[in-house]
Amino acid sequence: xxxxxxxxxxxxxxxxxxxxxxxxxxxxxxxxxxxxxxxxxxxxxxxxxxxxxxxxxxxxxxxxxxxxxxxxxxxxxxxxxxxxxxxxxxxxxxxxxxxxxxxxxxxxxxxxxxxxxxxxxxxxxxxxxxxxxxxxxxxxxxxxxxxxxxxxxxxxxxxxxxxxxxxxxxxxxxxxxxxxxxxxxxxxxxxxxxxxxxxxxxxxxxxxxxxxxxxxxxxxxxxxxxxxxxxxxxxxxxxxxxxxxxxxxxxxxxxxxxxxxxxxxxxxxxxxxxxxxxxxxxxxxxxxxxxxxxxxxxxxxxxxxxxxxxxxxxxxxxxxxxxxxxxxxxxxxxxxxxxxxxxx
Ligand code: X2X
Numbered sequence: 001x002x003x004x005x006x007x008x009x010x011x012x013x014x015x016x017x018x019x020x021x022x023x024x025x026x027x028x029x030x031x032x033x034x035x036x037x038x039x040x041x042x043x044x045x046x047x048x049x050x051x052x053x054x055x056x057x058x059x060x061x062x063x064x065x066x067x068x069x070x071x072x073x074x075x076x077x078x079x080x081x082x083x084x085x086x087x088x089x090x091x092x093x094x095x096x097x098x099x100x101x102x103x104x105x106x107x108x109x110x111x112x113x114x115x116x117x118x119x120x121x122x123x124x125x126x127x128x129x130x131x132x133x134x135x136x137x138x139x140x141x142x143x144x145x146x147x148x149x150x151x152x153x154x155x156x157x158x159x160x161x162x163x164x165x166x167x168x169x170x171x172x173x174x175x176x177x178x179x180x181x182x183x184x185x186x187x188x189x190x191x192x193x194x195x196x197x198x199x200x201x202x203x204x205x206x207x208x209x210x211x212x213x214x215x216x217x218x219x220x221x222x223x224x225x226x227x228x229x230x231x232x233x234x235x236x237x238x239x240x241x242x243x244x245x246x247x248x249x250x251x252x253x254x255x256x257x258x259x260x261x262x263x264x265x266x267x268x269x270x271x272x273x274x275x276x277x278x279x280x281x282x283x284x285x286x287x288x289x290x291x292x293x294x295x296x297x298x299x300x301x302x303x304x305x306x307x308x309x310x311x312x313x314x315x316x317x318x319x320x321x322x323x324x325x326x327x328x329x330x331x332x333x334x335x336x337x338x339x340x341x342x343x344x
Contacts, residue, residue, distance in 0.1 A: 028255050033066045036086070036094040038079050038199055040070025043223055048095045048150045048244060048275035055267035060260055066093065077200035080179045086249055087143040093248045097152050101245075102180050107138050110327045110335055112182045112240050114316035115309075117339065119238075120280060123151070125342035127243050131335050139245070145253045148268035150244035151279040152217055156237065159213025160230040163302045167191050167315050176202045176214040185319045186239075190312065206231065215240075217279065218290055227297045234294055235302040237309055239316075246272060 035053060040046035046068070053066035072079045074091050083101040085091045102108040110116070110131070117123050126132060127149040139146040157164060157175070164170055170192040177183035177194040187194035195211060205211045207229045220226075221234065246268035253261060282290030295301045304312075324332045 029063060030092075030252075031065065033064060033092040033252065034074055035066050035068050036072055036074050036082055036091040036096070037068060037070045038072050038082075038097065038100065039220070040068060043219060044275050044278040044281075045095065045097075045150070045152055045244060046070055047278055048246070048271055051274055052095065052246060052268055052271035055270060056264055059263045059267060064256070064260060064264065071200065072198075077198050079198055079200075083142075083144075086247065089249050089251060091249065092252045093246075095150060095244050095246050097242045097244055099152075099178050099180050099183075099242045102182070105138060105142050106326055107135060107328060107331055109180070109182050109323055110135070110331060111242055112180065113320055113323055113327065113332070114186050114239050115313045115320075116335065117238075117241055119344075120284060121342045121344050122339045123241055123243065125338045126335055129338050131331065131338055134331060134334070139247065143250060144247040145250055146245055146247050147265045148246040148272035150246065150272040150275045152242040152244055153219070153279045154217060154236075154238045154241045154283070155215045156218055156234060157213060157215045158221060158226060158231040158234045160209070160232055161212050163233050163300050164235040165302060165304065165308055166311050174210075174212045176205055176211040182319070182323055185322070186316055189316050189319050191315075218283070218294065219279070221294055222290070222297075225297075227294075227299050231299070233300050233302070234291075235304065236291070237304050237312060239312065244272075244275070 035049050037046060037049045041050050049068050049070075053068060056064050056066060069091075071077060072082055075081045075085045079097075079100045080103050082091065082094060082096055083104040086094055086096075098108040098111045102112065111126070117126070132149065136146040159173060159175070161173060162169060167190045170187070170190050173192045175187055175192050175194050176197055177187055179196045179198060184194045184196060197205060202211070202214055203224070206214060206226070209230065213231065213233075218234070218236075221231070248264065256264065282288065282293070291301050291303070
C-alpha cells in the first residue's frame with residue numbers, strides 16, 4: 001500500500017511539474033542511438049541500415065534518432081567482436097552478418113556450411129521458416145532482440161591469378177577469408193592457403209597483392225571496383241550466402257514504449273524486405289546483368305557447370321560433416337529438410 005501511495009505521489013508530482021506519463025518515458029530516450037554495420041551505403045547492407053533508420057525516424061516523429069557507424073567503427077573495425085559489443089551496450093543496434101556473429105553464436109555457422117543453400121529459395125526456406133524462428137530464439141537467449149532478416153548474399157570468389165574451375169586451380173592460392181574458423185576449414189579443404197583478416201585489413205591486402213583473392217557478394221566487386229586492384233577473375237559457385245540480421249540491445253529495447261518497439265520492429269521488417277531485393281538485383285534476372293557489368297570491366301567471369309561445382313561440393317563434404325556437429329545435428333537436419341521441401 002505504502003509503495004503504491006509513493007508511486008501515486010510521484011505521478012502526481014510529475015503531473016504537477018507538467019509531465020505526462022508518456023513524456024516521462026520519453027525522457028529516458030537517448031538523443032542518438034548508435035547502429036553498427038560493416039558496409040555502409042551504397043551497398044545493400046548499408047542501405048539496410050539507412051532505410052531502417054529513416055523509417056524509424058519518420059514513424060516515431062524523431063523520438064528515435066539513429067546514427068549509422070559503418071566500418072564497424074564503434075569497435076575499431078574488429079567485426080567478430082560486434083556481437084559481444086552489442087550485448088554489452090557499446091553498440092545500441094546493428095544490421096549484422098551471421099558470419100561475424102558466429103564465433104559467439106555457433107548456430108549461425110549454419111549459413112556458412114558449404115553448398116547447403118543451392119538457390120535463393122533455399123535461403124528463404126531457412127530465414128522465413130521454422131529454422132529462422134529457432135535462430136531468433138537462440139539470439140534472444142544470447143542477449144539481443146532479433147527483429148528481421150536481410151541479406152549480404154552469395155559469396156563468390158575473386159582472384160588475381162587465374163580462372164577457378166576446379167579445386168586444383170585454388171592450390172596454394174592465398175585467399176583472404178573472414179575471421180570465422182569454418183572458412184579456414186573450407187578453403188584448406190579445397191587446397192587454398194586461407195588467411196583470416198577483417199574486412200578493414202582485407203582492402204589494403206588486396207591492393208598491395210599481399211593476398212591473391214577474396215570472397216564476397218558481387219555488388220562489393222562493383223562498388224569497390226576490385227578489378228582496379230588486380231582482381232581479374234571471378235567464379236560464381238554459390239557455395240555460401242550470409243543473411244543479415246536486424247537486432248537491438250536488450251536494455252535499449254526495454255527503454256522504449258511498446259508502441260515505439262512495434263514501430264522499430266515493423267521498420268526493420270520493411271527495411272529487410274527492401275534490402276533483400278537490392279541484394280539480389282542483377283543476379284536473379286535470367287541474363288544476370290551484374291555479371292555482364294563485371295565482364296565489361298575486363299574481368300573473366302566463370303560460371304561453373306553443375307559437374308564442375310560438384311567437385312567443390314565433394315572436397316568440402318568432410319567440413320560439412322564436422323560443422324554439422326558444431327552447429328547442432330537437429331538444427332542442420334531441420335534446415336536440410338526445409339530446403340528439400342522449398343517452394344521454387
Ligand atoms: O568481411 C566480409 O567479407 C564481409 C564484409 O562480407 C562481412 O562482414 C561478412
